[in-house]
Amino acid sequence: MAELRFDKELTALLVIDPYNDFISEGGKIWDRIRAVAEANSCVPNMLRILNAARGARLRVFYAMHHRYRPGDYETWKYIAPIQQAAWEHKTFEDGTWGGEIRSEFAPQPGDVVAQEHWCSSGFANTDLDLQLKRHGIHKLIVVGLIAHTCVESTVRFAAELGYEVALVKDATADYSDEMMHAALHLNIPNYASYIVTTDQILDSISAL
Numbered sequence: 001m002a003e004l005r006f007d008k009e010l011t012a013l014l015v016i017d018p019y020n021d022f023i024s025e026g027g028k029i030w031d032r033i034r035a036v037a038e039a040n041s042c043v044p045n046m047l048r049i050l051n052a053a054r055g056a057r058l059r060v061f062y063a064m065h066h067r068y069r070p071g072d073y074e075t076w077k078y079i080a081p082i083q084q085a086a087w088e089h090k091t092f093e094d095g096t097w098g099g100e101i102r103s104e105f106a107p108q109p110g111d112v113v114a115q116e117h118w119c120s121s122g123f124a125n126t127d128l129d130l131q132l133k134r135h136g137i138h139k140l141i142v143v144g145l146i147a148h149t150c151v152e153s154t155v156r157f158a159a160e161l162g163y164e165v166a167l168v169k170d171a172t173a174d175y176s177d178e179m180m181h182a183a184l185h186l187n188i189p190n191y192a193s194y195i196v197t198t199d200q201i202l203d204s205i206s207a208l
Contacts, residue, residue: 004166004194004201008208012137013053016063016122016144016151018046018105021091021098023145028091028098033146036180037173045171045198046143047104052205054108059135062113063122063144063154064101067094080119082149120153129161139164141201142192143171147183159191166194168201 021027023043030037037043053060066072068090073079079087086092092099107113112135114128122128132140140163144151151172158165167188174180189195 004196004204006139006141006204006208008056008058010137011139011141012059012061012132012135013049014061014063014122014140014142014144014154015046015050015105016142016154017065017146018062018102018144019065019092019098020100020102024102026097028089032175033173036175036177040170040173041198042145042171042173045168048198049141049143049168049171049201049205050105052202053141056205056208058141058205058208059137060107060111061128061132061137062101062107062111063126063128063150064113064116065092065150066116066118067092067099069094083119117150120149121157122150122154123157123161124153132163138162140166142167145173147172147174148179148187152183152188155188156191165192166196166201167192168198169195170198171201 022029022033024030050060068086073083073087112131114122114131115126117124117126140158142151142155142165155165155167169184174183184195
């Protein structure tokens with residue numbers, strides 16, 4: 001792995017799906033990821049990185065999953081299992097607490113919230129790539145949820161589009177240790193240039 005170095009003008013933090021339903025007590029999915037998320041301090045680490053990025057004046061982008069709204073899927077001819085599950089459970093329901101970004105992670109002036117993605121990749125059918133290119137971003141620091149779905153899909157798509165990606169392995173979580181292992185040790189290493197810890201990222205950001 002190459003030396004972990006960033007250029008402030010070319011690098012951005014990409015935060016994936018910091019919804020209450022995922023990362024807050026009482027969220028619809030929190031109990032399913034709690035064990036993994038608490039074991040690696042995922043949420044505190046996400047926040048440490050976000051605050052460090054803001055302190056270093058790195059640009060912050062958000063890749064947010066589509067929030068459920070009545071009528072979303074009823075007329076669709078084809079629907080992926082992950083979308084079926086979101087429909088059934090009304091995950092990230094628009095207009096509810098669960099569908100809001102956790103307060104500590106709320107976007108600030110100057111941050112960019114991309115269009116919501118319908119399935120898993122933050123890039124597919126959204127303006128994320130356009131927004132990144134308009135701001136001259138070529139390198140991404142990625143944190144967020146879930147490791148084997150939205151995080152992995154977004155990292156894969158980023159690599160396809162030519163971005164250099166650093167994934168922070170203790171600032172993501174999953175439903176089980178097995179799923180985390182598959183994402184972080186088998187799949188994502190094919191696409192991310194760096195798979196690093198929060199402390200490593202913080203050291204790199206502090207050097208900017």
